[in-house]
Amino acid sequence: MTDNIYMPFLMRIEKVTYEAPGVKTFMLKFVNEEEKNKFTFKAGQFGEYSVYGVGESTFCIASSPTRQGYIECTFRQTGKVTNALSNCEEGSTIGFRGPYGNTFPIDEWKGKNLLFIAGGIALPPMRCVIWNALDLRENFKDVTIIYGARTVKDLVYKHELQDWERRKDVKLITTVDPGGESPDWKGEIGFVPTIVEKAAPSSKDTIAIVCGPPVMIKYTFPVLAKLGFSDESIYTTLENRMKCGFGKCGRCNVGKVYVCKDGPVFTAAQLKELPDEY
Amino acid sequence: MNIDKHIVRKDSLEKLFDILKQNSKTIYAPASKNGKISFGEAEKFSEIAAGYIQTTQSSKEVAFPRTEKLLAYSKNSEGISAKGINISEIPEIILWGVRPCDTTGIGELSAIFNWDYKDEIYNSRLSNVTVLGFSCSKADDYCFCTSVGGNPGNTEGSDILFTQLGEDGDYFAEILTEKGSVVVSLASGLFEKAGETKKEKFLADVPVRFKREEVREKLDKFFESEHWVEQSLKCLGCGACAYVCPTCACFDIQDEAHGKSGLRVRCWDSCGFSLFTLHTSGHNPREVQSQRWRQRIMHKFSYMPERLSVYGCTGCGRCSRACPADMNILEHLISIQEITV
Numbered sequence: 001m002t003d004n005i006y007m008p009f010l011m012r013i014e015k016v017t018y019e020a021p022g023v024k025t026f027m028l029k030f031v032n033e034e035e036k037n038k039f040t041f042k043a044g045q046f047g048e049y050s051v052y053g054v055g056e057s058t059f060c061i062a063s064s065p066t067r068q069g070y071i072e073c074t075f076r077q078t079g080k081v082t083n084a085l086s087n088c089e090e091g092s093t094i095g096f097r098g099p100y101g102n103t104f105p106i107d108e109w110k111g112k113n114l115l116f117i118a119g120g121i122a123l124p125p126m127r128c129v130i131w132n133a134l135d136l137r138e139n140f141k142d143v144t145i146i147y148g149a150r151t152v153k154d155l156v157y158k159h160e161l162q163d164w165e166r167r168k169d170v171k172l173i174t175t176v177d178p179g180g181e182s183p184d185w186k187g188e189i190g191f192v193p194t195i196v197e198k199a200a201p202s203s204k205d206t207i208a209i210v211c212g213p214p215v216m217i218k219y220t221f222p223v224l225a226k227l228g229f230s231d232e233s234i235y236t237t238l239e240n241r242m243k244c245g246f247g248k249c250g251r252c253n254v255g256k257v258y259v260c261k262d263g264p265v266f267t268a269a270q271l272k273e274l275p276d277e278y
Numbered sequence: 279m280n281i282d283k284h285i286v287r288k289d290s291l292e293k294l295f296d297i298l299k300q301n302s303k304t305i306y307a308p309a310s311k312n313g314k315i316s317f318g319e320a321e322k323f324s325e326i327a328a329g330y331i332q333t334t335q336s337s338k339e340v341a342f343p344r345t346e347k348l349l350a351y352s353k354n355s356e357g358i359s360a361k362g363i364n365i366s367e368i369p370e371i372i373l374w375g376v377r378p379c380d381t382t383g384i385g386e387l388s389a390i391f392n393w394d395y396k397d398e399i400y401n402s403r404l405s406n407v408t409v410l411g412f413s414c415s416k417a418d419d420y421c422f423c424t425s426v427g428g429n430p431g432n433t434e435g436s437d438i439l440f441t442q443l444g445e446d447g448d449y450f451a452e453i454l455t456e457k458g459s460v461v462v463s464l465a466s467g468l469f470e471k472a473g474e475t476k477k478e479k480f481l482a483d484v485p486v487r488f489k490r491e492e493v494r495e496k497l498d499k500f501f502e503s504e505h506w507v508e509q510s511l512k513c514l515g516c517g518a519c520a521y522v523c524p525t526c527a528c529f530d531i532q533d534e535a536h537g538k539s540g541l542r543v544r545c546w547d548s549c550g551f552s553l554f555t556l557h558t559s560g561h562n563p564r565e566v567q568s569q570r571w572r573q574r575i576m577h578k579f580s581y582m583p584e585r586l587s588v589y590g591c592t593g594c595g596r597c598s599r600a601c602p603a604d605m606n607i608l609e610h611l612i613s614i615q616e617i618t619v
Contacts, residue, residue: 004362005395006348006531006542031357050542052351052358053535078558093358214561240563241555243531246395249547250528251555253573254563255501256581261394275501277563 005246008050008095009035014070016090019156020149022077023121024086025062028096029070041065043106043129044237044265047098048245049073049085057081058242060264061099062124064131071096074124074156100245101264104129104235109207113142117220119192119212120149123156125237125264126211137169144171144201148192151180173199193219203228209235214278221268231269238263238278254278281433282453284462284469286440291449295323297465298372306340307374308333317373326375331416332594336524337380338387340371341404344521345545348399348531352539365402372408372461379423379594381411381435383524389586390527408457411436415445417482420595422608425488428593430481437461441477450475487608488615490579490589496614497580501572505617509610510571512603517548519597519607525578525590528554549573575610
């Protein structure tokens with residue numbers, strides 16, 4: 001037998017969590033013990049998740065590498081594969097291949113403040129690095145999380161948001177778009193870039209990690225620049241469409257850069273070098 | 279290795295074919311079918327097309343089939359089992375009658391499949407192929423190999439390159455690799471030592487129309503340009519150019535289910551399709567045809583040279599011949615070179 005890179009690991013769905021309308025989290029465990037023991041990944045990496053007979057879909061690994069023995073993914077039910085995934089029940093088997101791509105350089109961030117800014121369904125790609133940092137909490141100074149969604153219902157990881165809210169060593173700011181609030185909403189109301197500007201986190205010794213739809217990223221970067229963040233201290237992940245995950249299938253490139261190989265993690269400085277094609 | 283130079287008599291070519299068949303070799307050669315010249319398994323020498331300038335499809339299929347099985351799965355009460363492709367079952371093929379613009383394409387395709395991860399399936403297929411190239415004695419207005427580093431008698435990518443010495447002449451055979459020597463050893467009586475032979479005067483005349491290095495330099499400055507809109511106005515986004523291209527490697531991965539079992543396959547795709555880069559959210563980084571056309575040209579003449587140290591175009595001209603809207607890549611490349619800053 002050969003090492004077929006296209007051959008997924010078989011994963012058992014251990015737990016399904018309903019996060020928001022159309023959004024679910026799967027906790028996945030390796031069917032094969034040997035594969036489980038060999039598997040390693042780092043925060044920021046992604047994989048191809050598949051329903052046999054339907055196809056593959058690309059998401060980040062949403063759990064932290066500090067939590068071993070399983071991985072988690074969070075996805076919104078939108079297309080053919082995510083609909084099929086969504087119909088899978090606890091105990092059923094799906095495919096996973098990965099991990100692919102580069103990682104957040106969390107080791108380089110020791111001794112710094114961390115500012116996480118996420119919008120909507122882009123909290124999952126950041127959750128891995130948030131938990132990675134919180135599990136090594138002593139390595140970092142202040143940890144601030146600013147998270148926004150269209151409506152209160154659309155906020156994902158509601159239980160974890162409550163955890164972070166309660167923690168004394170995390171400052172959490174949640175926001176919803178104007179009109180998306182519920183009567184009992186106690187968080188902020190406004191778009192993420194506006195709320196970042198209002199919160200005005202210090203840029204001193206701070207790394208900002210920004211994940212969101214392209215439009216959110218485009219409007220948040222200038223706000224951070226105004227707050228004094230250098231382009232080298234701002235990180236994001238790009239989420240281009242992919243098929244293979246390792247630089248062959250030809251669709252995730254932004255100019256000469258392959259999101260699957262050179263990314264998905266980029267600094268704002270790196271993004272500025274790229275053409276506007278993401 | 280030193281290039282061994284031989285002469286194969288005109289009427290010995292058929293004998294060579296027959297000897298290879300007698301040695302149980304599978305031969306893929308161009309045959310004329312329904313008005314197209316396509317590579318396919320040839321049983322008899324007489325099936326091989328003659329006098330063609332170029333095959334309709336490139337020969338890349340032997341290493342990169344349009345649909346490649348990646349795995350087969352089946353579901354049962356105990357769960358799912360999946361099995362990958364068995365590399366040892368990949369057949370050996372002799373590829374007969376390949377033009378130099380396709381043999382050079384092999385190197386460019388291989389660069390894509392071997393930067394970073396070395397694609398095992400592609401490499402296994404390619405390592406089982408012996409390439410018998412045939413120089414071009416004729417060209418048409420679509421041909422431009424000499425503008426992209428090639429020529430009608432280019433030996434690159436061939437294991438043996440045959441050049442016919444005149445319309446009714448014998449064949450000058452350059453034995454270029456070990457695989458080529460194996461073919462010679464099976465039919466050594468047919469390969470006579472060649473004396474001083476100049477093949478150049480028997481090759482097609484393909485004028486140099488532009489310099490690819492100059493196109494590349496221009497592209498560095500022309501990501502944002504009205505030029506892309508002008509060039510792509512006719513483009514239907516049909517993807518035919520990618521399907522006939524000897525170096526296009528973009529693929530899709532799809533599942534084909536048949537009841538409780540099925541296949542996962544990778545199949546040819548095209549950057550010209552609007553769905554190629556479409557995000558689940560509806561956002562599309564290349565939402566209009568001009569961006570997709572730009573990607574096609576940029577990938578071949580800017581990104582590939584920078585990342586892989588090879589260009590992604592051999593000047594075969596197939597994309598222009600195949601285009602239903604009569605877009606002509608040669609004209610477009612010339613006009614890019616002529617852009618003034």
